[in-house]
Amino acid sequence: xxxxxxxxxxxGGMPVNPSQVIADSFKATTIQTNFELDILSSVLPVDFKExxxxxxxxxxxxxxxxxxxxxxxxxxxxxxxxxxxxxxxxYLSSELLELVDPHIDLDTLPDNFYTNINLDVVLERVVSKxxxxxxxxxxxxxVCNHIYYLLKLLTDSSFPxxxxxxxxxxxxxxxxxxxxxINPEYKIKDIQEDVIKILSEILQLMIDDHLxx
Numbered sequence: 001x002x003x004x005x006x007x008x009x010x011x012g013g014m015p016v017n018p019s020q021v022i023a024d025s026f027k028a029t030t031i032q033t034n035f036e037l038d039i040l041s042s043v044l045p046v047d048f049k050e051x052x053x054x055x056x057x058x059x060x061x062x063x064x065x066x067x068x069x070x071x072x073x074x075x076x077x078x079x080x081x082x083x084x085x086x087x088x089x090x091y092l093s094s095e096l097l098e099l100v101d102p103h104i105d106l107d108t109l110p111d112n113f114y115t116n117i118n119l120d121v122v123l124e125r126v127v128s129k130x131x132x133x134x135x136x137x138x139x140x141x142x143v144c145n146h147i148y149y150l151l152k153l154l155t156d157s158s159f160p161x162x163x164x165x166x167x168x169x170x171x172x173x174x175x176x177x178x179x180x181x182i183n184p185e186y187k188i189k190d191i192q193e194d195v196i197k198i199l200s201e202i203l204q205l206m207i208d209d210h211l212x213x
Contacts, residue, residue, distance in 0.1 A: 001203065002038045004064040006055065008071050008143070011046040018169050019070035022192050031200060035207065040064070048091040048146050055147045056099045059154050059162070066206065067151055067164040068199055071144035074171055078186075079194055080136035081123065082166040085113045085148035088141050092149070100150065101157035113152030117165050122201045131197040132190075139166060163206060167198065 007023030010016055023041045031037060042058055044051040059067065073080075087109055097104045119135050126133055139145040148166040155162050172188045 001035060001066070001206070002062065002064045003040070003199070003203070004058055004062055004067045005039060005041045005199075006058070006067070006069045006147075007041075007043050008046050008051075009043055014072075014171070017072055018172055018188055018191060019072050021188060022070060022169070022195055025192055031196065031203075037203070044143075044147065046143055048143055049093065049096070051143050051147050052091070052093075052096045052150055053099065055150055056096070056154065059151070059159065063159070064162060066202060067162065068195075068202070069144075069147055069151065069164065069166045070169055070195070071166070072171055073140070073144070073168045076168050076170045078170060079131075079133040079191065079198070080168040081119050081133055081198070082136050082139040082144075082148065082168060083115050083119050084137050085139055085152050085166070086141060086145055087111050087149060088146060091146050096150065097153075100153045104153065104157060109153075113149060113156070115163075115165050116155065117163050117202055118205060119165075121205055122198065125201040125204075126194070126197045129197055131194045132186075133194060133198065136168065139168070144168065163202070165202065167195065169195075 005023050005026050007019030008017050020043045023043055026039050026041045040062055044054050123135055139148055144166060151164040169191055170186055172186050172191050
């Protein structure tokens, strides 16, 4: 099974983006499975056009079974599993849509795409193992939502078996930014461990679904 994990570069004056740290950490992280697992990681620019081109290219070149995309949201106090991607016509350029699929009709695109992963089951399993996360239906309208929507377009148009999920991370200690945004009890190591739990449970759910189908 092939998994693509993405994070974002720092932006808005933050010295470190935890999504980049965690995405990069998977280059040296081993997840124990009873099946062959190939994890690719990439860090995206915080730019609508460039990140859009990057995620489309990464998916088309690597054809992952699962994409776990991550970003940071300073308003979040815990890890949030995003269940919906919203259409934002301001940044869905004809060039990007052409890269996804030349036959896409902008006028017929849905307002929302929903994740094709059973988040209720994932949440229950992660929490039962001590993970701290919740489900969210508000991905926002920034670059995080933008690439999530593009991932769903890719699934809808060309990769029907591909699963994808966007995960928002809080800003952890000890990285410094405005004090109000930091939870000193939530360290980067804690977030990394919870992301591994999330990924592991999604993979197990995919295997379970495959065995039942």
